[in-house]
Amino acid sequence: MTPALTALLCLGLSLGPRTRVQAGPFPKPTLWAEPGSVISWGSPVTIWCQGSLEAQEYRLDKEGSPEPLDRNNPLEPKNKARFSIPSMTQHHAGRYRCHYYSSAGWSEPSDPLELVMTGAYSKPTLSALPSPVVASGGNMTLRCGSQKGYDHFVLMKEGEHQLPRTLDSQQLHSGGFQALFPVGPVTPSHRWRFTCYYYYMNTPQVWSHPSDPLEILPSGVSRKPSLLTLQGPVLAPGQSLTLQCGSDVGYDRFVLYKEGERDFLQRPGQQPQAGLSQANFTLGPVSPSHGGQYRCYGAHNLSSEWSAPSDPLNILMAGQIYDTVSLSAQPGPTVASGENVTLLCQSWWQFDTFLLTKEGAAHPPLRLRSMYGAHKYQAEFPMSPVTSAHAGTYRCYGSRSSNPYLLSHPSEPLELMVSGHSGGSSLPPTGPPSTPASHAKDYTVENLIRMGMAGLVLVFLGILLFEAQHSQRNPQDAAGR
Secondary structure, X not given: OOHHHHHHHHHHHHHHHHHHHHOOOOOOOEEEXXXXXXXXXXXXXXXXXEOOOOOOEEEEEEOOOOOOOEEEOOEOOOOEEEEEEOOOOHXXXXXXXXXXXXXXXXXXOOOOEEEEEEOOOOOOEEEEEOOOEEEOOOOEEEEEEEOOOOOEEEEEEXXXXXXXXXXXXXXXXXXOEXXXXXXXXXXXXXXXXXXXXXXXXXXXXXXXXXXXXXXXXEEOOOOOOEEEEOOOOEEOOOOOOEEEXXXXXXXXXXXXXXXXXXXXXXXXXXOOOOOOEEEEEEOOOOOXXXXXXXXXXXXXXXXXXXXXXXXXXEEEEEEEEOOOOEEEEXXXXXXXXXXXXXXXXXXXXXXXXXXXXXXXXXXOOEEXXXXXXXXXXXXXXEEOOOOHHHOEEEEEEEEEOOEEEEEEOOOOOEEEEEEEEOOOOOOOOOOOOOOHHHXXXXXXXXXXXXXXXXXXXXXXXXXXHHHHHHHHHOHHHHHHO
């Protein structure tokens, strides 16, 4: 027998039994972890290997380790074995496979299991662009970011057993790092709740702490609720703030969302009376961070779809800019109904916008862009024609475009008084209201004038009467004249 033939025969004898096992009736085992394959540092985890009823022994291998990590006897009815890790550490993170042994030899290896440990680094941030509320069926982008330069970001969706999505890190001009994950189409059929992580390329199974969870709200076309504030839209720090979201649709749940925020507040719906539903969101005592634009949504318990958004409500924080403003009325704070008046808000300091508020008014403040002239910044709020509804106490504020929800201290209050009707001769004065003494003085002068005119009329009538009588007594003289 030639040396080549001898070598081939020996090779066939050595490979033959293994080939028969791999092609035999025993399937390859299945490997999984409980409570999952992504485990926080220090938490317990159980790895299960399920094979055949003929199995006599199970073996767990970790990629990169020269020896089997563990060997266990099967549990009754012998078709699976359990491998326990009482406290997850970085050492346990890695890629695992399992085998089982029967009378026919060792089985094929299972598919790999990636066992990940989280909590090795600080958590990233997760936000939705442009907001966590999206129309049902729409698409959006989730941004996972960190100030440190990690190699990869991972996005995980709660309740989903698919592999996590991984993207390379991108450096920003500001110095931070991020990855942008497209998401959609978003439908209300199930919950859309996400977390993200990051890791280094050389340790792909060692992740950071998870980001704070981010939930996406798919909104629909059902009728929008209304959103109002019980205290008014302009507040000072320390005040309490309650926003009320309500509807006549009868929603079971309401959420409140602030523009630019990562999260939202959810409250159960209350029914103050039949056919109405509402929820109160108490946010006080407020701070400058509460300033912003809010919307609310309603939903029914049997649906994951939220309503159309309410109209936006701006919450403004006063006293955050120390430059002063003033408020005046032209031609004056007292005006007759039907006439024109302009409220003038001014400041020596630069403001981009001026806002005018009326005490007790339900509508939002009037807002006008600032104009510069005569070394002052100002805005004119015309009111014409004036009605009794315009009467009240007004204040104005200044704001800057860098943060339009932070305002100056208020101006001194201005009371606008509306009285009478235009078109008559008895118009009220445009200055301060008259005192009783001034009314008495005006009445006396008027009487004197009337008495003087009556005296002149009497004197004139007397002259005419005298001439007529004189003509009757001397007709010849009258004829001669």
